[in-house]
Amino acid sequence: MNRIRRIMKKGKTEVFALCLSILLSCAMIFVGFRFYQHYWQQLITTEESQLQTMAEIIGNNLDTYLNQQLHEINLYYDASERSAESTNFAEVLEDSIPFFLEQNENLYNWISLTAPDGRVRRYAPGKMPATEEKESSFSQKTAQQAQITGKAISSETGWYELYIQKDIRGKDGIYRLKLAMNLETLYQKIVAPVKIGQHGYSSVKDQNFYIIMHNAKDQIGLEARTDRTRLYPTLDYSSMDAWLKKQGEEDRGAALVDTYDWSDPAHPPVRRLVAFQVFYLQGERWIVNSTLPVEELSLPLDSMMRTLMCIIVLYILLLILIMVFVLRTRFQAEAQQKEIAYLKEINHGMETVARQNDEIRHYQRVQSLGMMASHIAHEFNNYLTPVMIYAELLENEEALSDENKEMVHEMLTSVDKASNLSKDLLAFSRQDTGVRLEPLNFTKEVQRAIMIVRQLTPAAITLTTEILEQPLYVLGRKGMAEHILLNLSKNAFQAMEASERKELHITLCAVSDEKLRLEIRDTGCGIRPDALKKIFEPFYTTKGSRQGTGLGLSVVQNIVNSIGGTIRVESELQSGTCFIVEIPLIQEGEGAQGEEQRTRLQRVSRIALVAQAETQKQWRSAAAKTKRTLDFYGHPAALIDRIQKNPDAYELVITEYALPGMNGIELCEIIRRINPKIRLLLVAEQSDADYEWYLNNGIVDRFMLKSEFHTEFSELLKE
Known part of the structure; x- marks a missing residue:
């Protein structure tokens, strides 16, 4: 019995939830519909305001541009008028017209010049001047400013020409200029660039409602009502009549107008949102229309509302279930992700720690080896000193036989080699011993070191340098440049003993604002690929135990590494070797403490x-x-x-x-x-x-x- 009650109670809850969801869905649909109406009205109002602004801007731009052209004509030809007394005015005027046409490319279809005797010459872009019939009605008058005298459709372009007249006083009378402005160029320059949506456009009519400019060329020259009725008698013009009446009575306005797509030969009906603005050009009333299809406005909104209604219904039904499920799952997943990410970080970090600890232990072993080598070398040097002194005394003893002198000389040679080994061991053990780093002018350090290298360079070897004169500052120790160059140069000298071309080139330059580069390049025998991997290891040498200790390059590498630099080698057998040292730069004055x-x-x-x-x-x-x-x-x-x-x-x-x-x-x-x-x-x-x-x-x-x-x-x- 209790079980049945629980089922019924559960069923009531589900029914209640379903009814609540339906009510919420209906409420959301009603709200969505009201929102659609409000938004649509607001959209129309906003778009009307924007179209009105565009029409006003186009009208102002046309008025300004045309007045500017009239002013430009006055300035241009008034200057010619002032030269009438000192030159042949007719020739000056005729020469100025082609230049004026060229400067105003495509703006004027032609310009005609009527002389005081009635002779007329016409100039057109890209054509030779043509002489026309004399104007018998031409009468002598005073000079006048440029003014618009009328307009007509050009038989050549099919667009309107706007005629501008300018009378100029010459020495022998009044010259009359007549300029035919191409309104197609004016439309493309002023009206067409103002984009209105995807299918919107602007057009211009005169005070008699004749279409002067339009995106559909076949509409140009038509009277907006009479001619269209004659050409398209089956169309309904009731909405357009009211609109034209409004344009005749008011100077600005906006409305929804049922019109047609004049750019389509079938002229399908279309409802447009249209705004107009009137401007006056030398007393003549011109009307600018800016229009946009209503469908272009409503389609996205209608699509959005349909989609929104579907989403609302599904959203209400699934909202609670999805929210509970998603939130619970997300919280659990986020907690797990954070825990896993932290454990991964710890794991990766511990792996890195293990690798770095191995490197540190290796470094400590090398450091211990250096300390031991220092002690051995010091004691070894103490033991060698008396041997060397007594051997030199024996060698200089006159009573000693030649054979014994030869043996003493061999002894001195061996002692000298042992002394060199002792010095290398000391150098190896003393690297990076805690001497405080200080700012150094590395350029000067290298220059001083090169002076020593030059003195030690054998006569058969050509030493060339390319050292940047600009001071390069590093954080290092004095004498390290000398140590680096002497070690690497000594190796280069030995590598070039059997080479035909013996050249050593040292370069110092700045790679960037952050590091410098020191290159030591020789033309020696090169280094074998298998040896390249080992040359920086302590006690590794390719010269044999009697020729080298194998510590020089190890010392150089550790000197460079101790100041944050790097050293690498590039080598090719029988061609030569190049050691490249790169060291971080500091700004002058950096490195100070405190x-x-x-x-x-x-x-x-x-x-x-x-x-x-x-x-x-x-x-x-x-x-x-x-x-x-x-x-x-x-x-x-x-x-x-x-x-x-x-x-x-x-x-x-x-x-x-x-x-x-x-x-x-x-x-x-x-x-x-x-x-x-x-x-x-x-x-x-x-x-x-x-x-x-x-x-x-x-x-x-x-x-x-x-x-x-x-x-x-x-x-x-x-x-």
Whole structure:
């Protein structure tokens, strides 16, 4: 029994929902119909106003243009009149007419000149002047300004010509100019460019309702009512009669008119929205019509309303069900998507952390190797010094036999090679040892280094340079350019020992505003493809253990890498090798510490902050009112994934030292490798000597104690 009641109750609910939906649908249909009526009336009113404005603009433009042409004729030929006393006026006048026609291209069909003796010459564009019959009725009068004397349909063009007359006083009497203006050109220039929808147009009638300009050429010259009745007797003109009467009695107006498509030979009926404006041209009344088919207005609206009615019915029936289903599904999906996206970011970030940790461990192993090599080389050099001194003393001993001197010389040669190995080991171990980077004029550094290279260049080798004179500033260490060039030049000298053409070319230029390029190109034997992959590895050499240590290129690479640069090699066997070094540029004066660092930090707008939960609370309170973009991260992996996807996402990263999964130094090293341009600020509880080392080597840009950071961070964000 209870089950039956529940079913009935459920059925009543469904019936109620159905009735409510039907009522809502009817209400929406009624509202839609009323909306349609209101919108249609509003659309007609708006379009009438726009058409009225267009007709007024066209009328004003025609009036202005024609008066401007009359004024131009007066100015042009009044100037000719002033020269009548000093020259042959008739020749001057005749010569000026072709130029006037050329300047007013296609505007005038012809110009006739009547001399005081009645002789008439006609000028037309592109034709020779023609002499016409004398005007017997021509009488001498005073000079007059240009004025419109009438209009007629041209037998050549089928369009109206507007006749303008200008009387000019010459030395021997009055000359009369008659200009035939082509109203087709005037229509195309003034009326036709005013576009009215897709099928709308404008036309012009005179005060007698003769059509002067029209988009349908066969309508030109017809009287709007009488001639059309004669040509098309079967058409209904009742609506047009009322419209023409309105145009005869008023100077402006708009209405819906039942007319015909005069551009279609079948003349189908069409209802048009028409507006007119009257303007007066030297006393004559001209009427400008602007018209647009009503169908062009109503079709989109009717289609929209039909579609809207269908949508309303379906919308009411399905609205509640769809909204509940979609919203619930969407909220669930969004929650899942956010969770999945965050987990993906963490996963990608951890993968990146693992790869970067491998690189860091490799770097630390190389660093340890360098420290060990430094110690060995130093001790080795101490042991070699007395051996070298005593060997030199023995070699200079006169009592020593030649055979023994030869053995001592061999000993000195071996000691010298061992000393060179010791120096290379020291150079390898001392690279990137924490010497503070400073702004350097790299151009001067290279020029000084080239002077040394030139002194060491063998006579058989031709050294050429192409050094940019403009100062190029980098953040580096003094002497690094000399170290780079000497190492690479020494390799080039050895590579060209067996070459017929021995040329070494050094180039320094600016690739862009952001980096410079240093090229060392030789014509040596080249490098094998398999060796190209290994030449920058420590202790790898192609010269044999007796000729080289394999540390030179490794030293050069690490010097370049330590200042944010890159080095690569291009080589072709038996043709030569080119080492290309690219180093980031700075502006002159950049690289200073202290206040300038603070100024640079003030300019950043996109900041990422990486900290644990408790620290984040403090930093969020300090950044509550800032206008900068601040993103907080609790795990460094999420930030690494974001920067990998978009390296320019942030201008500044602020991180505390203690982080989950890695420390702040390791995070800074990873970010520096992805995008060296990001500013990195490390915050820690207490200072440490290692922090200074990372600061000097550009791993971080600034170090601050936590106790100082909160206050300065708050002030920084307020500025």
